[in-house]
Amino acid sequence: MKGRGLVVLRKVLAILPLVRAHQGISVAELSRLTGIPETEIAGDLPNLVNLCGVPPYSPVDLVDLEVEGDRVTIRFAEQFRRPVRLTLKEALALELALTGVADEDAGPFAVAVAGIREKVRRALSPRVAQEVSQAGEHISAVRSPGLAGKMLRVLKDAMNLQVVVTIEYFSRSSGRISSRVIEPYGFYEQAGHWYVVARAVERDRVMTFRADRIRSATPGDEEYEIPDGFEVATYRRQGPPSPVESGVMVTVRFGPEIARFARETFPAREFVEDADGAVTATLQTTGTAWLVSELLRWGGGAVVVDPPEIRRELAERARAALSRYGEETC
Amino acid sequence: MVQSRALETEGTVVTIKREERILNLLSALLAASTPLPFAEIRGRVSGYDDHASREAIEKRFDRDKSDLRKLGVPIEYIAEDEYGGSGYRVQKELYFLDEIRFTMEEGIVLAALQRAAETGAAVGEGLRSALGKIGVDSPLSEPLREWAGEQQLLDPRLPPDNRSEMNVLAALAEALAGRRPVRFSYYTLRTGTVSERTVEPWGIGYFHGNWYLVGRDRDKSEERVFRTSRIGGEVQPQAAEDYEIPADFNLRDCVGVPPWRYRDGPAETVTIRFAPDIAWMIEDNLQSGQSFEAAPDGSGILRLEVTEPAALIPFVAQYGPDAEILGPAAIRDRIHRHLLEVISRCES
Incomplete structure (x- = not known):
């Protein structure tokens, strides 16, 4: 058929x-x-x-x-009365999807994922189970174990109890560690990094924190509530209710030789290809320190077209780095 | 009201739909307590009860059996059961999915996967039907959604932004399970060209938001790593033929390798000092072959092996003055030049 x-x-x-x-x-x-x-x-x-x-x-x-x-x-x-057991195709699709959510000791849902995997495997027909486990041996996520997993578990437990957490966080936008009290609302993974979406109590703003930049997390006693209707997926799509007027529009140009690579890895949404094969990326951002750090990676390959302030900030940071190598430039 | 399936009116035969016939065959097999001989199917089971010749009905039956098997229905022929009966049977223990009870937290992960599967029409159909089946005993997500945490908890993206990639992955995983080589067209970033590849899959890995296929490229006779988002169109499984996955193959040697280790060849040791604010993050993410020495002030020195120094420069440069390459001198010179270029680009 x-x-x-x-x-x-x-x-x-x-x-x-x-x-x-x-x-x-x-x-x-x-x-x-x-x-x-x-x-x-x-x-x-x-x-x-x-x-x-x-x-x-x-x-x-x-x-x-x-x-x-x-x-x-x-x-x-x-x-x-019952569904047909999972076919090999279905079992493998599930295996892959679970690997993407969490694997081994990483991710806030590692325990749940392991539980699902175990239960589903027991319910497979012997033949499918054998093939899945054969393939499963060769399907895995490579993650650095790190603190991120531990922090995520603390944050998730706190969220289940809905109690605030004090974190020491390295902010890429300031380049420094600071302590903050947060109310975790949810989690997502992007490009291999886990993020927690949380309300920062002092700032009274919902923000995202990258798990591997959290140095310590200590649950407190104070309880909080997640606002009705809050969805991580929606938040992620729309971002924080961003103060657009305070955001900066940044334009960066990448030479033809690295244009393709830039398209794949540079964190901009929009790329326009120029006649000579170079690409121009535009993005809007409220903080600039993270962007400067990103631009430092690209060396002479990336040129900040606009605004000039970012160009100055980038040059300043590069000079500061250069001073480590025994050179002071004006 | 007994419904008549094959209505013969004035010489014309109104045949019933094929899906309907197959469902009736499956119903009869599942309802039977003893093996069902073909003779009892023909003439009795709706869809096999018209006036076609025995051969025609037998052919029909064969086709339907094969379709049912494609759906995962284990049909077997029993030559003689313990009571001397013979015929076709579907073993219910093999057909019916056992009851699976998930914990609330497991339910949340499944609900999140379900939601991810819903948002992309093309996102692996295999995943969707798998979730439908294993979710049959779970509280429905409708009430679950009302439960406080469900909406807030988890937002997986499967796989990142590319909806057809899940189907590519599913096809690769199936080929890997059956040890079948695959053929696909692949976009090479470095050259910007698309070429046809034939690969023996050895493993599938996920790293930093990307999926990778590792295998032996037949035309190049070499082990290669492919990023699955760069596979275009369909993955075509080739004729089944067993190939060997080398016993010493380890996915982690191929996926998640930092770019400064991409190249084979002699490695040199590089030392980098990190400022206190970031040193702990570096220490926390050490990879195999790296070592870290923390100083009392919170700073620390990372030692790592490098085969491709150029690829190390962006990694260090992003930290600005918070990271300094201590040696060897040639690599210090490299980052020095890199930083000078940044400055000159900013000033030109």
Whole structure:
């Protein structure tokens, strides 16, 4: 059978046990969980499955999937009471996804991920289990163990209890360590680094802190609440309610020989390719110290087109570094 | 009301849909307590009860069996069971997923993966159906969402920003499990060109937000590392043929290697001093082959082996005056030149 037919069958076999386990589930939720469009759940799907059953196909032998209003129920589907075990493809996809979330001793959810992995592996058929474990030996995340994992666990425990945490944090924008009291709201990973989204109490602002720049974390007694409707994913997409007027628009040009590399690694959203193969990157930022630090990496390859203040700051920092090598330049 | 499947009216046969027929076959097999002989399927199971010839129905049955197997349904033929019966059977212990109970925290991770899978239409379909299956016994995410922490906790991105990459990864993992070489087109950053590669997968690694395939490139007859985001289009598995993954292969030797160790060859030891504000971070992230010596004032000296000094310069330069290469002199000269270039670019 070609793809489509199998897709339909896969959907049916996924959806029937779900409805059976959660009688009265809403069409929307079912659609969200299975990826099957709501119109299909309310239309084609019952039309198909309600014709299926076991001989002699009397009414009680036929599946009875009913959509009433926005609620879905099922009767007479004893044979579809459980989902089919995971196929190799599904098991591997899950293995990869879990590896991306946390592996070994890193990440705030390492324990949960290990638990899922263990439980799922036990539920695989022997053949799939063997293949997954064979492949699994060769699939892994490479992370530096470091303090980050430890800090994240402290922060997550504090968040579960909703108590504030005092952290010693290295701020890349000031280049210094300072102590702050934060209320953790959530976590995300980006480019291999874990970040905690938290309200900084003194500043009364929601900010992100990179876990491996937290030197120490000490939970306190004071409780806090995460605002209703706060979502890490949304925060991450939109960033902090940024004071746009105070942000600086920065333009940096990279020569043709490093243009591709810049596109892949320089933290700007927008790149414009010039006729000679060079690229111009633009980004907006409130702090500049981190950008100067980033630009120092690129040496003569990157040119700050605008604004001149960043150029001055960069030159100053480079001179300060140069002084370590026994040279003072004016 | 008994529904009639194959309506024969005035010589025309209205056949039932294939999906429906396969579901009926599966239903009959799952409902049977003893092996089901073909004779009982033909003529009884809806979709096999029309007037087609025995051969035609047998062919139909063979095709349907193969489709069911593709869905993961373990169908077997029993020549003789303990009661002397023979026929087809689906072993329920092998078919039905055991009950899996997740803890709240595991549920949160799964809900987060679910959400990540929802946002990308093309994000591995395998992941989505896997989550649907293992989630069958868990409290639904609808109520979970209302639970205080769920929305706030975790926002994984799978994989970073590239929705088709998950499918590439799934295909690579499958090839790795079955020890099948793969063919794909690959974009080489250094040359800016796309070429076709045939690779024997040895391992898949994740490092700093990127996924990598390590394997033997057949055309180059060499071990290579590929960044999966640079694989374009489909990954084509080649004919199954076992290849050996070297016994001493270690993913960590290939993935997550710092750029100053990319090149093989003689290494030299470089020492770098870090200021107190950052020294602890360096100490905290030591990699194998590096050593760190802390001073009482909180500063510290890092010693590391370098085969490609040019690649070390950006790493040190980013710290400005907070990091200083102490030696060897040739590498001190390099960073010196690097910094002078920065200054001259700022002033020109």
